[in-house]
Amino acid sequence: MKELRGIFPILNTPFDENMEVDEENLRRHSNYAIEEGAHGLGVNGWNSEGYKLSCKDRMWITERLLEEDNGRVLVVVGVSAAGTVDSVTLARHASEKGADAVFSTPLIGGEATPESIYAHFKAINDNVNTPIMVQEHLLPVPGIVIARMAEELERVCYVKEERPMNAGQKITEILTLTNHKVPVFSTGVNMMDELQRGAIGQMPSCVGLAKYVKIFESYMQGDLETAWTEYERLMPLITFRKQVNGIQLAKELLRRKGVFKSSRVRSPVGTPPR
Numbered sequence: 538m539k540e541l542r543g544i545f546p547i548l549n550t551p552f553d554e555n556m557e558v559d560e561e562n563l564r565r566h567s568n569y570a571i572e573e574g575a576h577g578l579g580v581n582g583w584n585s586e587g588y589k590l591s592c593k594d595r596m597w598i599t600e601r602l603l604e605e606d607n608g609r610v611l612v613v614v615g616v617s618a619a620g621t622v623d624s625v626t627l628a629r630h631a632s633e634k635g636a637d638a639v640f641s642t643p644l645i646g647g648e649a650t651p652e653s654i655y656a657h658f659k660a661i662n663d664n665v666n667t668p669i670m671v672q673e674h675l676l677p678v679p680g681i682v683i684a685r686m687a688e689e690l691e692r693v694c695y696v697k698e699e700r701p702m703n704a705g706q707k708i709t710e711i712l713t714l715t716n717h718k719v720p721v722f723s724t725g726v727n728m729m730d731e732l733q734r735g736a737i738g739q740m741p742s743c744v745g746l747a748k749y750v751k752i753f754e755s756y757m758q759g760d761l762e763t764a765w766t767e768y769e770r771l772m773p774l775i776t777f778r779k780q781v782n783g784i785q786l787a788k789e790l791l792r793r794k795g796v797f798k799s800s801r802v803r804s805p806v807g808t809p810p811r
Contacts, residue, residue, distance in 0.1 A: 541670075542737050543750075544740075544746070547584040548567065548584075548585055549784065551801075552801040553799075556801065567606060569743075571606075581614055584783070585598075589803040589804075613637060616640070620644065621644065624661055638669065639667055640670035642673070642674050649676045662690040670697050672699065673698050687718060694719065694720070696720075698723050708723065709734050712735050720737045721737065722739060724740065726741075745775070782802075785802050
């Protein structure tokens, strides 16, 4: 099992004039992220508009991106869904096609009790041969549940922590409860605090990707001065992204860089960035 570590941007999903997935732009996006220095790729996550894609779309995207990556970097695939059956289907498919890991939230819009969360991840665990990353996004996952899953479910190996206000505290809690046996990724919003608390990587948007890579690599090399300087330069962009529709912002920037032909977003859509 290959270790996940570093910057794994969540790729956006490009759409053509018929609002179908644009394969050419999808492949170009993957190559762009790798050229920017990404240590791995995140596929079919929130930033990918995975919640607006059918299972068929998501499996097709997984196959195309694994094909385009061709083993250059590690690929983790999002399998969050409204029901456990769909999550298991997506996870099994990603595992069979060669994904290096899968990640999932508890059921989107579903019951979020400790037992229901455990049951959801156990079902995925029992159907894949790849590591599972527990994603805490929108629905909270209690630290004691994460610790239990890490102890009892063989494939639960990572956590993707995304609490907007206290990700740092949750990183510390998870590492303490699991005796540092479960590596934690974060979003990079408070990147320096997250790294100092023990995060082994970030899974941010592609906005400012090269900066995230520079910060991470500088920090890991012990060059804190450079890491802090680059983080301070990135902060205005992080702040701006939180004030607008982050997905639309990312797509518009990718369009201006020539990666995407358009910045189309599937409905429902928020207010475009100006």
